[in-house]
């Protein structure tokens with residue numbers, strides 16, 4: 214097991230945003246977490262990233278309990294985050310944004326080789342490496358955010374709503390890119406509001422509602438569940 218979120222409760226002040234949530238990701242998997250606005254998906258990402266502390270339960274990465282590890286050290290355990298809204302340094306070049314991802318000493322040693330791999334995955338970023346990140350299209354900026362995550366050489370990539378704000382055409386490309394990354398041996402925990410696409414590419418999936426896991430399992434099974442089809446797929 215690469216990542217295990219076990220019976221986690223997370224809150225903001227007096228409000229509880231996640232109740233008894235358990236999610237696991239195995240080596241080589243794409244695991245999708247889907248659900249409506251406010252279901253707690255970003256809260257889950259922030260708890261795994263060490264930005265929010267669980268009140269109960271634990272978060273284990275490859276056997277190491279990281280529930281109390283400070284957020285700037287969580288990446289040492291082989292996890293990288295592609296945050297919601299990309300959070301690029303728009304006044305810095307594409308190349309500098311990418312290199313920021315390789316600040317971990319383990320990643321720094323292989324920086325040039327990893328950069329070459331990122332450029333192979335996103336040839337457009339090689340062409341635009343000297344442009345300011347803020348001058349790129351939305352889809353290209355999302356590629357920079359993903360590329361920056363990959364520069365950390367993670368074994369697991371956490372992606373928070375990578376398709377948000379992208380045109381429908383580019384959204385399809387984004388999901389193909391996620392599959393390509395996964396095929397290169399990186400496990401992916403994908404948090405998405407695009408339920409259809411997220412279930413299509415996943416090996417395992419979880420449905421979140423109001424801070425709880427309300428369904429989980431094989432995406433083919435969830436996609437054929439009448440209540441999920443009605444609630445999320447409009448069928």
Ligand code: ATP
Pocket residue numbers: 225228229230248249250251252253254255256257406
């Ligand atoms: P979205 O797709 O809109 O980001 P989400 O599924 O990621 O939705 P969260 O953002 O995790 O959901 O929100 C879960 C719950 O926690 C919501 O009820 C939300 O109002 C609450 N919440 C989120 N962030 C905060 C915060 N900083 N302070 C207080 N409550 C918060």
